[in-house]
Structure formats: C-alpha cells, structure tokens
Amino acid sequence: MSLGERRPDPDALLALTGKDGQGKLRVFLGAAPGVGKTYAMLARASAARANGQDVVIGLVETHGRKETEALVEGLEILPRRKIAYRGRLIDEFDIDAALARKPQLIVVDELAHTNAPDSRHPKRWQDVEELLDAGVDVWTALNIQHLESLADVVSRITGVAVRETVPDRILQGADVIVVDITPDELLQRLREGKVYVPETARRATQNFFTPRNLTALRELALRRTAERVDDQMVAFLRQGAIEGPWATAERLLVCVGAEGSEGVVREAARLASALNASWVAAFVERTGHEAQTAEAVRKVDDALRLAERLGAEIARLSGDDLAGEILKFARQENITQIVLGRSRTGFLGKLFRRSLPDEIARRAKDIAVLLAGVGEGAPAQFEWKPPKPSQLSADFAAAAGAVLLTVGFGVLLDHWLPIPNIAVIFLLPVMVCAIWLGLSSAIAAAVLSFFACDFFFVEPRYGFAVSKPQEFIELLVSLAVATATGMLASRMREQSHAMLRRAETAQSLFDFSRKLSAATSEEDILWATMTQVQKALEAPRVVLLAPDDGELAISASWPPFDQLDAGEEGAARWALEKGEAAGWRTGTLPNVRFQFRPLATPRGVVAVCGVEPKRRDEAFTGQEERMLTALLEQTAIAIDRSRLVDGSIKAAALAENERLRTTLLASLSHDLRTPLASITAAITSLRSLGEKLPSDDRRDLMASIEEEAARLGGFIANLLDMTRIEAGGLAPTRDLVNVAAAVRTAVERVRKAYPEQKTAISVSPDLPPIRGDASLLGQVLFNLLDNAHKYGGPRGVIVHARREGADVVITVTDEGPGVKPADLERIFEKFYRGGRTDGRKAGTGLGLSICRGLVQAMGGEIVAQSPAIRRRGTRIVMRFPAVEEAPGGARP
Structure with a gap:
C-alpha cells in the first residue's frame, strides 16, 4: 500500500475523538508507599502554577512529612467536606466544591481511597472520573498494589490482602509517570522515619516492606508503565496511518491449519514464553470455496483451543488471499514474528504456485517468518477437487445448449444487423453458465463458443479454417476474455453463495441464542437445543441426555423415544466421562447409529448430545460441523448459567435463612x-x-x-x-366489628402503657362496621400505637378512622424522624428493626410483620407512608371493605 493510500485506523481515530472535551488524567505510579509519589506530584504542580496554570489542591495527604507540606504552601487548597461517621468527623474530598471551582488542573491524592458513607461515590476514582467528564485535568497518585488486575498477584507476593482497588481502565487513558527508587533507598527512608512513625516502620519492615516484596512490586510497576507507554505509541502510530510492525515488544502470530497444527502451537508457546511475549493463534478460512470437511474443522478447533489454554489470543479470519490476510492482520496487531508449519504442497504444486510460507516470506519484508520444526501447520493455499462425472456431463450439456441458443441469436443478428465483431455476443453464454452453474460449465461454454464462432461467423464459414491471421488472433483473445470472465463470474457466484450460507448460519445462531436467553429451566434449554440441531443438520434422530444421580437419562429426543441400546449407552457414557466424541465415525464404538458429543463447561460435562447422521456413508460437512459445535457450546454455556442461577438462588435462600436464624437467636437471647x-x-x-x-x-x-x-x-x-400466620393456621372470625370501639379500646390501653405521651383520636361519626375479628383488630392497633410511641418520639400519635368510598380507612400517624423511602416496605419484614429516637434498637422486629399478616388475614391492606406531617413522621394506613346497610337499616 502506498503512502497516499494509507489511512488512519478508524478505531484509533474514534478513540481520539471520544476524548474531546474531557480532562486529562496523569497518574504518579509507585511500587509502594514512601517512594515519593505525592512529593513528585506537588513539585510538578508548583512548577505548573509558576508557569501560569490554574492549579488547585483538591486533597493531599502529607502524612506529617515536612518536605511535602512545604510544597503545598502557595497553592490554592479547596476546603474539605466534613462527614459524621461512627461518632467522629471525617475530612473528605468535596467533589461539589471542585466542580463549582472548575480549575484547569486539580490535584487529588490517593486514587484508591474509599469514601465515607453517604458520599456521592463510594470510591475516589469515581470522583476523579466525574472531574474528567467535566473537562478538568486531574493529577493523582497510586500504588501498584491497588491496580485491580494485580491485586491477587500482590496478595500472593506479600501475603497482604488488598481491599482498595482501582479498575485497570483508569490507567488506559492516563499519562503514567512512574516514581521509582531502589528498595534499599526506600528501606533507609523507612528507618529514618520519613514514611511511618518508628514503631509502625519497624512492623512494616518485618511484613510488607521486605527487600523481596519491594523488588517484586517495583518490577510490576515498571512493567505496567512500559505496557502503557507501548499502548500509547501504538495508538499514535495508528492515528498517523503508520503501518506496523513497531519495534516496541515482541508479539507472535502462529498460523493454524488442519494438519499438524498442535505441534506448531506448542512450539510457538515455548517461543513466546522464552521471549516473554504475547502471541496470537489465527486461522484463515478461504472464502468462495467449498467448506472444509468436518474432520478438518475439528482439528482446527482443537488447535485453537490448545492455543487458548496455553495463553494465546484467538482470531478467525476469512479471505481469498491467505497470505495477504495474514500479513494485514499481523500489521494491525503489531506482530513482529510469524510462526508457520511446513507446507503440505507437493512437487507439482511448488512448480506452479508458491507455498504459503514462501509467499508470506516474500511479502513480509518487515516481519520475521519462522518455520516450526514440527508439524505441517500452514494451511494449503488451494485444494482443487475434480467434479463428479455426472456433474461434468450436466455442465457440458448446459453449456452446449447455451452456445446453440447464442448461435441462433447471432445468425438472426447477422442477417438483420451485421456487426463487425460478432464474437462479443459469445460472452453471454459464458456469463450465464458461470453465474448459474459454476466454473466448469463456464469453461466449457468458452471453448464451445470459440469453435462455434469460428464455424458459423468467420470466413470461410461452416468450417474451422481461418482466412486471415488477425481473425484467428481475435478468436484467441475472445477465448481468453471469455474464460477470464467466466472464472470471475464463477468466483462471484461462489462467494455470494458462501456469504448467503454464513448469513443463514449467523441468523440461525442468533435465533437460537434468543431462545436460550428466554429459556428459564434446564429442560427448556435442552428442548430448544434438540429442535435447533435437528433443524440445522436435518438429522433423522437427535437425543439429549443429562446426568441424573451419576447415570445418563434421556432428557429430550426427536422423534420421541425412551431407550438406547447397550452400544449407544456405552458411547454416550464414554462422551460423558471422557469429554470426547464417541459413536459414529469416531474412534470409540464407531458402528452405533448416533454420534455423541459432550456439552463441556469449565466445571465439567453437563450433558451429552447424540445425532444420527442423515447419510451414514458421508461425514458431516465443515459447515455442519461448525454449526453443531456452535450450538452445543452455546447450550453448554446456557446450562451452566442456569445451574449457576439456581445455585445462587439456593445460596441466597440459605443465607436469608441463616440471617433470620441468627437474628432470631439474637432476639431471643436479648429479649428473653x-x-x-x-x-x-x-x-x-x-x-x-x-x-x-x-x-x-x-x-x-x-x-x-x-x-x-x-x-x-x-x-x-x-x-x-x-x-400461626406463616403456617396458614390463623383463621379470624368474620363478625361485624365496630371500628370506633376498637380504636378507643386500643388507645385506652396504650395510654396506660405510655401515660406521659399524647395519643389523639379522630373518628368519623357515621363510620360503618367491617367484617373481621375485633380482638385481632385491637391487637393490630395496639401494636401500631406501641410502635409509633417507641419510634415517633415525644410529639405524640394521632389515630384517624374515616370512610373513603367503599372502604374504611384507619391511619396511625407519628411526628418522628420518619422512614427512608427505601425502607417503607422493609419495615414490614420479619426481624427488621429501625432505630429508636434515642438511638437504641427496639423490639424484635416482629410487630409490623405480625400486623401485616393479621390485616391481610381479615381481608384488608396495610402500607406505610413517609413523610406524613410537615415533612416528618410516618403514617401507617389500613384499608378494610365497609359493610353496607341492608334495606330497613339492618346489617347484612
């Protein structure tokens, strides 16, 4: 590609465009506390301030270090926000003040810090993201152990669990400045009291701050910084349309084929490990040609899975020019070395066409090409399979018919409208045969057109002699043009058919994934899979078996049947236990009618699928093999997800039961x-x-x-x-209940219990009765009043009873602090206890739960509302169907 044709990478330009209007983040990264991150950050901030930049200190932790505190002087400092937490005030970064001030640059220390409760964001890095979105540049500091992807590595190295972490994506868009000193210098600073107070420093040198730990952390920090610089350089070169590879770090590409690729993959893995390099395993499928056999597809998949297990990235490519696709991908991915197996091309193939390794070596002028010493991993450039004799006969007959029709049309055209170069019309049968029948028919039509044009339209006519040499040359050129046109048209036909097959496959897989996402149980997943497999392969029989108490049982089948013979059961059990295909056309029990495939997940084989082939003498085509593999992999994932969901639900239920049991025991131990x-x-x-x-x-x-x-x-x-409520054993009576009397009785009872607190009553004079149990209603009212006095404070409680339409509404209202909106439903849960007005927990948390159960047992409804009065308080509302008066004034 010439320099004028090179274009910037679209993804790189989109990433660059996405940063417009955003602030820039600079991270001062260190291996451990005390290396001088904050000092370096403040020194640069002071320099930026001196150069006229608007710099503000949002938050800096100096930890009492005098030299660090000296750098803060002269810089504007935002006041911190005071937050009450566990009886003391905490100073936190004030994000609202920073956004209101909106400086050009703000310094926010300790990126991994966890904010105090009731802050807008739980983590400080989220505050930083909001500042960046507002267009403010941010400088911050971070220790390498707080990076999320390295937290477990650091824990294994140091033995210290890392609780505060920062997502890796924060560093992906940041300028990283590593602040580095040697472990000996850091230990000396620790002994001099420049990091911690002496006692803390002594304990630190015995645990975290050891030479081994500091060296490992230092290497992690330097490596991560180098990776970030490498990513930045790659992005800059892509934005500038500069083609790779770029000599930043070694990156390998291994090409996977159908034969001997596993050996090539293993050698590439050893080479990548020796170079400490990342690597990619890629397979290129030729478009516009017959699909691979099922065996070839299986071998390619096995090689790619092996590469993935060995740590490689996986890529599947498609194209007609295999060497060109591989080199294009290599340059896009910054590949520095390409690993290939030895070519399978024979002597004649090498004589007329270069092998793939030779072609890549010729065209890859800036990428090293390595031939593995084992295997035959390079995919063949082209494999031609001769068509069947019956197909050749049909193609020849169709070509002859098309040429005869063209001759007739040419005779009429020559008689009515003579044209000087009538050979042009013979491109028409070549094009028709290429588009409708393929390459062999197009070539036959081109050859027949050559002789027909000479026989019918070249002087002397009706013979194969040519009177003028230029006419013979014209016929040869016409034959060459017709042949080339036929080949191109046939290629377009094959490619369009391949694209159509792929579109159908993609649509089928998409529809299947939608069915799986809608499936709610493992049985639904298995039935959806069976239907899709039968439809995709047109298989006479499909059976799905899932393990039940260690034994395989038929879970779904089409057409329905309920038993396998002994050989089929043995093949299915082999697939389950060994995790490999068994049955028809495999190495295990190949004579049975089914081929059994395991549905494997990282947690083992979850089911087995048996497929009876449509034609026993022919293997699955490559397309069928890929479709079956994709369907079974999706099914395995769906089953695993379903089981994980079921497990999480059971775990949540167990956790809830354990929580209730613990709460009940705590209540019993205290309240008894x-x-x-x-x-x-x-x-x-x-x-x-x-x-x-x-x-x-x-x-x-x-x-x-x-x-x-x-x-x-x-x-x-x-x-x-x-x-009694939970067991369904509560059966209240359905008598007429005088609501006004029940309210007054309950209020009198609660006044004796709370003589110093006010309880007011407001009952409508024409209040109708309700159906229910007077004693249960009195108990509900007393529980609500008792609860209101406990939580509502000294302002008193008001009870209202009135009629609203066809209902009787009873409300109990207090003027306490109220209930949070999120807790309005939770207060009716068992063992949920809010805080009393004096700050202590009250009761067992059963009162309101019992009230809801009793009200619902009497056919009523109960809800909570807050705030109730003057933006304060809580109101409990109960609704019961009113009993209407019958004619004559009697109650029904």
Whole structure:
C-alpha cells in the first residue's frame, strides 16, 4: 500500500475523538508507599502554577512529612467536606466544591481511597472520573498494589490482602509517570522515619516492606508503565496511518491449519514464553470455496483451543488471499514474528504456485517468518477437487445448449444487423453458465463458443479454417476474455453463495441464542437445543441426555423415544466421562447409529448430545460441523448459567435463612434474658429482704415483676402469632366489628402503657362496621400505637378512622424522624428493626410483620407512608371493605 493510500485506523481515530472535551488524567505510579509519589506530584504542580496554570489542591495527604507540606504552601487548597461517621468527623474530598471551582488542573491524592458513607461515590476514582467528564485535568497518585488486575498477584507476593482497588481502565487513558527508587533507598527512608512513625516502620519492615516484596512490586510497576507507554505509541502510530510492525515488544502470530497444527502451537508457546511475549493463534478460512470437511474443522478447533489454554489470543479470519490476510492482520496487531508449519504442497504444486510460507516470506519484508520444526501447520493455499462425472456431463450439456441458443441469436443478428465483431455476443453464454452453474460449465461454454464462432461467423464459414491471421488472433483473445470472465463470474457466484450460507448460519445462531436467553429451566434449554440441531443438520434422530444421580437419562429426543441400546449407552457414557466424541465415525464404538458429543463447561460435562447422521456413508460437512459445535457450546454455556442461577438462588435462600436464624437467636437471647433478669432481681430482693423493705419498694418490685412478665408474655405471643400466620393456621372470625370501639379500646390501653405521651383520636361519626375479628383488630392497633410511641418520639400519635368510598380507612400517624423511602416496605419484614429516637434498637422486629399478616388475614391492606406531617413522621394506613346497610337499616 502506498503512502497516499494509507489511512488512519478508524478505531484509533474514534478513540481520539471520544476524548474531546474531557480532562486529562496523569497518574504518579509507585511500587509502594514512601517512594515519593505525592512529593513528585506537588513539585510538578508548583512548577505548573509558576508557569501560569490554574492549579488547585483538591486533597493531599502529607502524612506529617515536612518536605511535602512545604510544597503545598502557595497553592490554592479547596476546603474539605466534613462527614459524621461512627461518632467522629471525617475530612473528605468535596467533589461539589471542585466542580463549582472548575480549575484547569486539580490535584487529588490517593486514587484508591474509599469514601465515607453517604458520599456521592463510594470510591475516589469515581470522583476523579466525574472531574474528567467535566473537562478538568486531574493529577493523582497510586500504588501498584491497588491496580485491580494485580491485586491477587500482590496478595500472593506479600501475603497482604488488598481491599482498595482501582479498575485497570483508569490507567488506559492516563499519562503514567512512574516514581521509582531502589528498595534499599526506600528501606533507609523507612528507618529514618520519613514514611511511618518508628514503631509502625519497624512492623512494616518485618511484613510488607521486605527487600523481596519491594523488588517484586517495583518490577510490576515498571512493567505496567512500559505496557502503557507501548499502548500509547501504538495508538499514535495508528492515528498517523503508520503501518506496523513497531519495534516496541515482541508479539507472535502462529498460523493454524488442519494438519499438524498442535505441534506448531506448542512450539510457538515455548517461543513466546522464552521471549516473554504475547502471541496470537489465527486461522484463515478461504472464502468462495467449498467448506472444509468436518474432520478438518475439528482439528482446527482443537488447535485453537490448545492455543487458548496455553495463553494465546484467538482470531478467525476469512479471505481469498491467505497470505495477504495474514500479513494485514499481523500489521494491525503489531506482530513482529510469524510462526508457520511446513507446507503440505507437493512437487507439482511448488512448480506452479508458491507455498504459503514462501509467499508470506516474500511479502513480509518487515516481519520475521519462522518455520516450526514440527508439524505441517500452514494451511494449503488451494485444494482443487475434480467434479463428479455426472456433474461434468450436466455442465457440458448446459453449456452446449447455451452456445446453440447464442448461435441462433447471432445468425438472426447477422442477417438483420451485421456487426463487425460478432464474437462479443459469445460472452453471454459464458456469463450465464458461470453465474448459474459454476466454473466448469463456464469453461466449457468458452471453448464451445470459440469453435462455434469460428464455424458459423468467420470466413470461410461452416468450417474451422481461418482466412486471415488477425481473425484467428481475435478468436484467441475472445477465448481468453471469455474464460477470464467466466472464472470471475464463477468466483462471484461462489462467494455470494458462501456469504448467503454464513448469513443463514449467523441468523440461525442468533435465533437460537434468543431462545436460550428466554429459556428459564434446564429442560427448556435442552428442548430448544434438540429442535435447533435437528433443524440445522436435518438429522433423522437427535437425543439429549443429562446426568441424573451419576447415570445418563434421556432428557429430550426427536422423534420421541425412551431407550438406547447397550452400544449407544456405552458411547454416550464414554462422551460423558471422557469429554470426547464417541459413536459414529469416531474412534470409540464407531458402528452405533448416533454420534455423541459432550456439552463441556469449565466445571465439567453437563450433558451429552447424540445425532444420527442423515447419510451414514458421508461425514458431516465443515459447515455442519461448525454449526453443531456452535450450538452445543452455546447450550453448554446456557446450562451452566442456569445451574449457576439456581445455585445462587439456593445460596441466597440459605443465607436469608441463616440471617433470620441468627437474628432470631439474637432476639431471643436479648429479649428473653432482659425481662427474666429483671424478674429474677426483683424476686431475689423480695426474698432476701422481705419485711425489711418499705411497702412502697415492695409494691414497685411487684409492679416490675408484673410488667416484665407481661412483656415476656407479649414477646412469646408475637412469636406464636408469627408462627400461626406463616403456617396458614390463623383463621379470624368474620363478625361485624365496630371500628370506633376498637380504636378507643386500643388507645385506652396504650395510654396506660405510655401515660406521659399524647395519643389523639379522630373518628368519623357515621363510620360503618367491617367484617373481621375485633380482638385481632385491637391487637393490630395496639401494636401500631406501641410502635409509633417507641419510634415517633415525644410529639405524640394521632389515630384517624374515616370512610373513603367503599372502604374504611384507619391511619396511625407519628411526628418522628420518619422512614427512608427505601425502607417503607422493609419495615414490614420479619426481624427488621429501625432505630429508636434515642438511638437504641427496639423490639424484635416482629410487630409490623405480625400486623401485616393479621390485616391481610381479615381481608384488608396495610402500607406505610413517609413523610406524613410537615415533612416528618410516618403514617401507617389500613384499608378494610365497609359493610353496607341492608334495606330497613339492618346489617347484612
């Protein structure tokens, strides 16, 4: 490609365009705390300020280092935001103040920091992203152990778990400046107290800050910085339309074919490991030709899977010029070395056509080409299969017919409108035969056209003699043009057919993936797979078997059948246990009627698919093999996903049960022990002191015993009520209930329990009755009033009862702090306990849950609303169907 034809990489230009209007991020990266990241960042910030740049300190942690604090002087510092957390105030970065100030450059230290609760973002790097989106340049500092992809590596190296991490994508768009000192220098700074206080420094040198750990972390930081610089250079060269390879780091490409590729892949893996280089395994499929055999497709897939297991990236390419496609891909991916197996081309092939390795070596002037010492991994340039005799006969007959029609048309044309070069019309049968029948018919039509034109239209006519030499040359040129035109038209036909097949395959796989995504159970997935396999392969029989208690059982089949013979069961079991194909045209039990394929996932084989071939004497075509492989791989993934979802649901249920059990035990241990302790203490005092106690004290102790016993009884009653509700054993009566009387009774009862707090009543005078249980309604009202007094504070509680349409509505409203919108449903859950107005937890969390169960048992509804009054408080609303009066004033 000439320099004038080179164009910038579209993806690189899109990435560059996407950065318009965004701020730039600069990360000062260090191997460990104390290497001087903050110092270097502030030194550069001071220099930028001196050069007239608008620089603001958003947040910097100096950790008491005097030389670092000196650099902060003279720079504008944004005030920090105060956040109350666990009884103390925390200083945090104020993102709103930074956005309002919007400087040209802001310094925000400690990128991996976790923000305090109630902050806008849980992580500081998210604050930085918002600043960048607003167009503000940000400088920040980061230790290599906080990079998310390296957290587990650092944990293995140092033995210290990394809890605060930053996504790798943050560094992908950043300018990275590595701040580096040797481990000896860092340890000396540690001993001098420039990193931590002496006691902390002593412990650090015994754990994290060891020469081995610091050396490993230093290597990680330098390597990651080098990778980032390499990525930046590649992007710049692509944006400038400069073709690769670029000598930055070694990157290998191994070409995979159908024969002997596994040896080539292993040798490429060893070479990549020795060079510490990344590598890619690629397969190029020739377009416009007959599909590969099933065996060839299987060998290619096995080689690619082996390369993936050995650490390679996988690429599938397609094109007519194999060498050109490989070199184009190599330049796009910055490949420096191409690894090929030895060519399979024989003597005659080498005589008339270069082998693929020779062609790549000739054209790859700037990329090293290596021939592996094992295998025959290079795909063949072209394999021609002679057509069948019957097909040749049909093609020849069609060509002869097309040429005869053209001769007749030419005779009429020559009689009515003579033209000087009538041979041109003989391109028509060549084109028709090429488009409709293929290459062999087009070549036959070209040869027949040559002789027909000479016999019927060249003087002397009706013979094969030629009177003028130039006419013979014209006939030869016409034959060459016709042959070339036929070959091109046939190639277009083959390519259009290949594109159509691929489009049909892609549409089929897309439809199948949609079916799998809609499937809700493993059985639905298996039936969808069976249907799709039968449709794609036109197989007479398809069966899917899934393991059940260690044994294979038929889960789906078409046409329906329920039993396999002994040989088929053995082949299916082999596929399950060994994870490889068995049955027809395999090395295991090849005489059975099915070919069984395992559906493998990273967690093992989840099912086995058996397919009976349409023609037992012919193997699957390459297209059928690819389709079957793709369908089974998607099915395996869908089954694995379904099982993971089921497992996660069961795990969530177990976790919820464990949480409820723990909560219940905690409630029992607290709420039973507290009243029992009070009762025990009172009885002990009465027994030990007896008549020595004043009468007033004895009455107080007796009252305390009575109160705590009532409290204990209420707690046990709540547990019993909850058990009855969940078991469905609660059957309330359906009597007429006077709502006004039930409200007044409950209010009188709660006034005795809370004599110092106000409880107001507002009941409509014409309130109709409802159907239900008066005692249960009274218990619900008392629970709601008791809950309102506990959580609503000293402002009091208001009870309203009124009629709204066909319903009776009862509301209990307090003027406390209210409930968060997210908790309006949660307050009705078992064991959910909000905070009291005095900051302590109250009750067992069963009260409102019991209320909901009792109200629903009586046919009513109950909801919570907040805020209720003057942007405060909580209102509990109950609705019950009103009982209408019958004619004559009687109730029905």
